[in-house]
Amino acid sequence: MRIIExxxxxxxxxxxxxxxxxxxxxxxxxxxxxxxxxxxxxxATHNTWAVLLPDGPLKNDDGESGAGMVILRMLEREGLEGHIIVVTRWFGGVKLGGDRFRRVQDAVRVYLDAMGVSG
Incomplete structure (x- = not known):
């Protein structure tokens, strides 16, 4: 398990x-x-996650509607199967609107970069 806090x-x-x-x-x-x-x-407020498995993709928004799909799309784009990515958010009091999806993408990118996966 790799965690970037x-x-x-x-x-x-x-x-x-x-x-x-x-x-x-x-x-x-x-x-x-x-x-x-x-x-x-x-x-945490949300622990959203996704994974590509041989029998199909899995995702969980954990109350952050649509966030699991954002992670899933990035995994599909990279062709990264059998590797779960969990994006955790601690709500800071200000609603981010559509930017919340960009932050989920940014967090996944930080993880993929740390793993050495190109994007």
Whole structure:
């Protein structure tokens, strides 16, 4: 499990991004559960995630409507299968509107760059 805790911030909201290899839906859910055992992540406003698996894509918005699809599209674009990416947001008091999707993209890009995946 790779975690980038201070990936970015915007208007008080703070973002982290985590990821790692998974090979099934159960492993994906277990990954998120393990991440949320860390008190900081358990208290986050949203832990949105996505993964491309052989039997189809999985995503979870965790209340951040549409964010899972943003992650999924980036995974598809990179052809990154069997690797979950979780974008965590701690709400800072200001609604970001459409910018929230750009921040999710930015967080995924930080993770992919750290992994050495081109974009």
């Amino acid at each position: 201070n990936a970015l911030s915007d208007r008080g909201s703070k973002y982290a991004v985590a990821g790692g290899p998974v090979s099934s839906a159960d492993e994906a859910r277990a990954f998120v559960k393990t991440l949320c055992r860390r008190k900081k992540f358990a208290k």
